[in-house]
Amino acid sequence: MTEIIVVTSGKGGVGKTTTSASLAIGLARRGSKVVVIDFDVGLRNLDLIMGCERRVVYDFVNVIHDECTLKQALIKDKRFEHLFVLAASQTRDKEALTQAGVERVLNELKAADFDYIVCDSPAGIEKGAFLAMYFADRAVVVVNPEVSSVRDSDRILGLLASKTRRAELGDAAVDAHLLLTRYNPERVARGDMMSVDDVQEILGLSVLGVVPESESVLASSNAGTPVILDAESAAGQAYDDAVARLLGEVLPMRFVDVQKKGLFTRWFGG
């Protein structure tokens, strides 16, 4: 059984691609056969985050338009054997994606026995975002604890409930979860930032994970090694917890409380 997971948010810059890359790696690391697809046609970036930007020959749009085979366009990850990346086209625009074309590619991936297809949605609610969510079984809605991101997430949740194939066929609803990123426990404690509970209460959805604001996220993007591979960092560990929860494990939420600094780190920094 192949499961299609869309990583979406509405708002840009909240961490969709970072999340897609880390979830894909986390699932592959636990033994699943995974492909992660960049739906942001014209603004390809997943390849950079995954560290395979120099190996893109064919892309998603080429496959849709029969300019190459799916096999030719799948970029094999160098770290995990059963992990593949399907890059977005950099030269076309979003109109190059068609619903029938996307469906055909997804069906081919299902036939190739992929366990998970992770769809990295573009920002906005235009065609690319619509097609990224349309065939989804599950949705990970990436949200920052900030007003515009929360509002846009609610809009996306409305679309997930009405503009997906599951909604149109009257099947079970797309299973949606929240993933909070850029979370800053200190600011929450000071009352300057909405808490996990606040966001959860407003949007009325289960929380898959809370990724703390962390310098390692930028460092990982810089290096092209998704942050989940940085086992030392809180963000990496938080993503790994989220993957475990996605697979059904029940884990307590870490990194949501202020870390008490020891005397040493307070004096010498840490």
Next chain:
Amino acid sequence: MGIFDFLKPRPAASAHTAKERLRIIIAQERLQRGAPDYLPMLRREILEVLRKYVNVDPDAIQVKLCSEGDHELLELSVALPESRGQRTEDGGLKTED
């Protein structure tokens, strides 16, 4: 951070404000999402009825959805004008933003 920072007044916690504002706007948007033209039409018709009797401004009608305990409340509030309230020429209604 200066050593006299504790003397400065701390700004009121803004997270609470954010949460309250979001609760209101999201509830409103969810209602509009469920029935696309329902709220603006309701407003327009109520306004037409009211205008048979009193001169009210298009903005005088507020339609809000709020939750009270475990049930939701559709709140209609109409600000009636003073006796010499002016009538607007066009009945054009703006949807709330």
